[in-house]
Amino acid sequence: xxxxxxxxxxxxxxxxxxxxxxxxxxxxxxxxxxxxxxxxxxxxxxxxxxxxxxxxxxxxxxxxxxxxxxxxxxxxxxxxxxxxxxxxxxxxxxxxxxxxxxxxxxxxxxxxxxxxxxxxxxxxxxxxxxxxxxxxxxxxxxxxxxxxxxxxxxxxxxxxxxxxxxxxxxxxxxxxxxxxxxxxxxxxxxxxxxxxxxxxxxxxxxxxxxxxxxxxxxxxxxxxxxxxxxxxxxxxxxxxxxxxxxxxxxxxxxxxxxxxxxxxxxxxxxxxxxxxxxxxxxxxxxxxxxxxxxxxxxxxxxxxxxxxxxx
Numbered sequence: 315x316x317x318x319x320x321x322x323x324x325x326x327x328x329x330x331x332x333x334x335x336x337x338x339x340x341x342x343x344x345x346x347x348x349x350x351x352x353x354x355x356x357x358x359x360x361x362x363x364x365x366x367x368x369x370x371x372x373x374x375x376x377x378x379x380x381x382x383x384x385x386x387x388x389x390x391x392x393x394x395x396x397x398x399x400x401x402x403x404x405x406x407x408x409x410x411x412x413x414x415x416x417x418x419x420x421x422x423x424x425x426x427x428x429x430x431x432x433x434x435x436x437x438x439x440x441x442x443x444x445x446x447x448x449x450x451x452x453x454x455x456x457x458x459x460x461x462x463x464x465x466x467x468x469x470x471x472x473x474x475x476x477x478x479x480x481x482x483x484x485x486x487x488x489x490x491x492x493x494x495x496x497x498x499x500x501x502x503x504x505x506x507x508x509x510x511x512x513x514x515x516x517x518x519x520x521x522x523x524x525x526x527x528x529x530x531x532x533x534x535x536x537x538x539x540x541x542x543x544x545x546x547x548x549x550x551x552x553x554x555x556x557x558x559x560x561x562x563x564x565x566x567x568x569x570x571x572x573x574x575x576x577x578x579x580x581x582x583x584x585x586x587x588x589x590x591x592x593x594x595x596x597x598x599x600x601x602x603x604x605x606x607x608x609x610x611x612x613x614x615x616x617x618x619x620x621x622x623x624x625x
Contacts, residue, residue: 338584341597354397361562368411387424392431403472404466406463407462421461434465435463436469438462462528493513530546549579562583567593569599573600
């Protein structure tokens with residue numbers, strides 16, 4: 315498949331989607347406030363996005379005033395709730411800015427307003443940006459993290475925790491070598507918090523469940539976008555909340571990072587992007603990723619045939 319053919323296959327310039335199947339594996343150029351209305355109810359398995367931050371990126375997105383941010387986003391979140399399946403999840407990556415010398419509260423107001431819409435604020439994950447440059451401000455330090463709010467429509471949602479397990483770590487080798495009698499039973503917390511642990515449960519385990527802080531480097535080079543999150547950020551959540559073949563939606567697709575992450579994991583994607591230049595960048599990245607995946611599949615098939623003939 316040539317890159318030009320890939321661009322044509324994945325692109326659409328009209329945000330009207332008469333056939334529901336036409337929105338899968340496409341980038342739809344248009345305002346997501348309107349484009350979302352064309353999607354069927356309960357048609358999306360998972361949503362992950364990073365919307366324009368308040369009063370930021372004015373050169374590319376116009377900038378949403380702080381005082382209007384909640385009002386601006388609520389019609390979008392209402393549509394997202396409609397198109398999300400009952401057992402689906404929505405990850406909102408966002409960070410409040412400093413307003414008149416103090417942290418703005420509009421992000422928290424948005425969370426509360428979304429709860430009034432019927433969303434459940436199920437969890438909050440933190441993206442720790444581990445490669446951020448140092449800096450100096452008179453009354454605060456550099457931002458090293460952003461919110462990743464987890465919203466659901468129900469307490470019964472799909473979650474594949476084994477898909478994001480991590481190595482148990484070097485602490486286990488020494489700590490588990492000699493277990494006391496206390497380590498072999500559930501040891502209640504001495505603070506009387508109600509929490510406890512049985513250290514012996516970790517003997518022989520190579521992987522464990524992670525915490526809710528993601529330590530990921532930022533990515534900004536060669537993306538032609540003013541605010542690109544790393545591919546691994548949506549990929550981590552896609553692994554956690556979806557299975558192969560599911561549909562992932564990003565209503566602020568930007569340079570196509572979520573689409574690339576979904577493709578690499580065998581998921582379908584739906585993207586929306588208002589900025590024409592970003593649309594072109596996203597389509598180019600998708601075409602290159604499809605070419606890479608096709609080449610990998612072809613190479614794998616050749617090796618498989620060779621192995622079968624040898625046997």
